[in-house]
Every structure is written in structure tokens, then in C-alpha cells.
Ligand code: FES
């Protein structure tokens with residue numbers, strides 16, 4: 001009679017532990033080389049390994065946009081992205097948008113328009129807005145509302161968020177990255 005328990009490796013040779021993978025990223029202008037587990041999300045790598053906690057974990061399921069960062073200039077939900085798939089990429093987080101003491105134009109617009117309350121969604125909103133403005137597709141407030149619909153704000157600060165992004169859009173420099 002089989003003594004199988006159904007667990008991998010229970011009856012055969014021990015199952016080898018998955019190996020880590022080497023990865024190199026350029027994060028906010030600095031090269032980072034790491035060995036990571038293959039299931040590590042970009043969000044967890046940023047927050048847990050690099051201590052870049054400005055990027056927030058909201059739903060961890062691609063539903064809220066709190067984890068939005070820029071990868072090679074494009075906005076992505078970092079909770080849905082396995083870090084190993086981004087070897088060699090340029091990653092910009094909220095910590096990397098300002099130039100020294102000078103806020104990024106989108107950051108400055110958020111301050112000017114008072115576009116946050118608790119602030120939890122704000123890093124994702126700002127990174128997403130920078131990506132949106134780089135895309136160059138938003139021509140109106142309605143466009144911004146539609147194209148920012150993946151970024152939720154539980155505080156309901158939407159009118160001021162939209163006003164801030166629209167201001168940066170009209171200034172024409174909101175899509176720049178350092
Ligand atoms: Fe990534 Fe919500 S934490 S979309």
C-alpha cells in the first residue's frame with residue numbers, strides 16, 4: 001500500500017528549494033543588484049528590500065493603483081509585476097521624482113491644489129499622473145478622469161486631484177522624469 005501523503009517530495013528525493021535569481025534594476029537613478037526569490041513582486045522588492053516605502057500597498061490585487069510606479073517611463077501596478085521580469089529596467093518611485101529640493105511639477109501641483117487628505121493614495125496618484133502626462137493622451141479634464149480611473153482615493157479627493165493633474169497638463173511639463 002502506498003504511503004503517499006500527497007505532499008511533493010514525500011516519497012521521493014527531497015524537493016530542491018527554488019533558487020533565487022540575480023536582478024539588476026536602476027531605481028531612482030541608482031543601480032541595484034540583488035538576488036531575489038522569483039515570486040517577489042516589484043512592490044515588495046521596493047518596500048521590503050530597498051526601503052522605498054513611499055510606494056503603498058493597498059489591495060495587492062491590481063484594483064486600487066496605490067502601488068503605481070514608473071518602469072521605463074510607463075506607469076504600472078507594481079503589485080502585479082514580478083520583479084524578475086524587469087531585469088535591467090529603470091524604475092522611478094515617488095522618492096525619485098523631485099530634483100533635490102525642487103518638487104516635480106506634478107508634486108507641486110498636488111500641493112498647490114490641496115489634492116490629498118490622508119495621503120495614502122497620493123504617491124500612486126502622482127506616479128500615475130506623470131505616466132499619464134508622458135503618454136500625451138489626455139486632452140481634457142474628462143480624459144484625465146477616465147485615464148486615472150485605476151487610481152482610487154478612499155478620501156474622495158478626486159476634484160482636487162483632477163485639478164492638479166490638469167494644471168500640470170496645461171503647464172506642459174508634467175510628464176518629465178529625472
Ligand atoms: Fe497594487 Fe492596489 S496595491 S493596485
Ligand code: FES
Nearest residue numbers: 117121153154155
Ligand atoms: Fe486618502 Fe486618497 S487622500 S486615500
